[in-house]
Amino acid sequence: MNPARFRVLVSGVLIVGVVTSAILILVGFVGSIFVGWDGSFAGLPVAASRASDFSAVFSGLGALRPIAFAQLGLLVLIATPVVRVATSVLAFASERDWLYTAITLLVLGILLVSLFVIR
C-alpha cells in the first residue's frame, strides 16, 4: 500500500465513523424533540430508564427509542479512534513497515487494556 492510499484509508475510516455517529445522534436528538428521549418512534409506551445506562442500547434500538439511537451514535464515535488504530496496523503491515506495525500494535494493545481491563 503506498502512502497516498494509506492516508485515504485512514481518513476514510474517520469520515465513515464521524458521519455514521453524527447521523445516529441526530436521529436520536431530533426524535427526542418529537417523542421525547424515552419515547418510541414506533409509538411504544415510554420506558423509564437512566439515559447514561448504555446496557439497554440494543433493546432500546429494537423499540426505536431516540435515547438508544443517541447512545449507539456515541458508542460509534468513541470506537472510531480505536478502529483507526486497528486499520493503521493493517496498513503498516501491508507496507511491510514492521517497525511501525509493531509500534501501532503496541498502541492498540495498550488501548484495549485501558478500555477493557482497567476499571
Next chain:
Amino acid sequence: MTTGPELGIFVISAVAGVIGALAGVGGGLFVVPALTSLFGVDIRLAIGASIVSVIATSSGAAAAYVRDRLTDMRVGMFLEVATTSGAIAGALLAAVVAPSLLFILLGIVLLFSAVQQVFKLREELPPVAVASPLARRLGLISSYPDARLGREVPYTAQRIPLGFLLMGFAGLVSGLLGIGSGALKVLAMDGAMRLPMKVSSATSNFMIGVTAAASAGIYLARGDVDPTIAAPVAIGVLAGATVGARLLPRLANRHVRWVFIPVLVIIGLQTLGRGLGVRL
C-alpha cells in the same frame, strides 16, 4: 422539554470545535465550564460530555488533516505509545496521589509556556535542522504541503527522546487530572521536537482522540456519559471541527499561535484555579 438549552449547548460546542481543531486541543476547556455554569449541568456529566467532545474534535478534524497531509501519522503513532501508557499510569496513580499540588504545578507550566509562545509569535517555521540518526531510524523525516506558502515544507523531528518523555507526561496528566492533554501534546511537538506549528496542531488533533478513547470506557462504565447532554455537544463539536479543519491549511503557522496562546492561558488559569480550590 424545550429546545432552548440544547441550542445554546450546540452553539458553544460548535465554537469549541472550531478552536479545538485549529489549536490541536479538545473542546473541554470551553465545554465543561459552559455546561456547569451556564446550563447547570452536574460537573461529572459535564466531564463525561467533554470526553465525547475531545473524540469528536479529533476524529472530525483529523479526517481532513490526514487527507491534506498535515497530520504526521508516524510521529502520531510513535508518540501514542507514550501518551496511552502514560494515561494508564495516571489513571492508576489517581487513587493514591493528591492532585491539588499537581494542578498548581501544571497550571504554572502552562502559563509559563504561554509566555514562551509569545516570543515565538514571529517565527513562521522552525529553523531547518539536520536529521538525527534516530529520526532517520524512526522515519520521522517528512514534509507537508503549505497552502498558504504555496510550497512543500520539509521538516525533521528533533530531540525525539525529550518529546517522547513529554508525551508520556501529557498522557500521565490526562489520566491523572482528566484534563487537556492536547495543549501539552502541541507544546511537546512544537517546543521540544520543533515540528511546524500546523503539523503539531494537526498531529495533536489526530492523537487526542486515542488518548480520550482510552479513558472513555471508564466514564461510560461509571455512567458519566449522558446522551441528553453529550448528543448536542457531539453534533456541535463535529460541525465546528469540520469548519476549523477547513481553515487551518489556509492559515499561517504564526496565526495558529494566536489561537493557541489564549487557549494555553485559559487552560493554565483553570488548572491553577482547580489546584487552589477556585473554579474558573
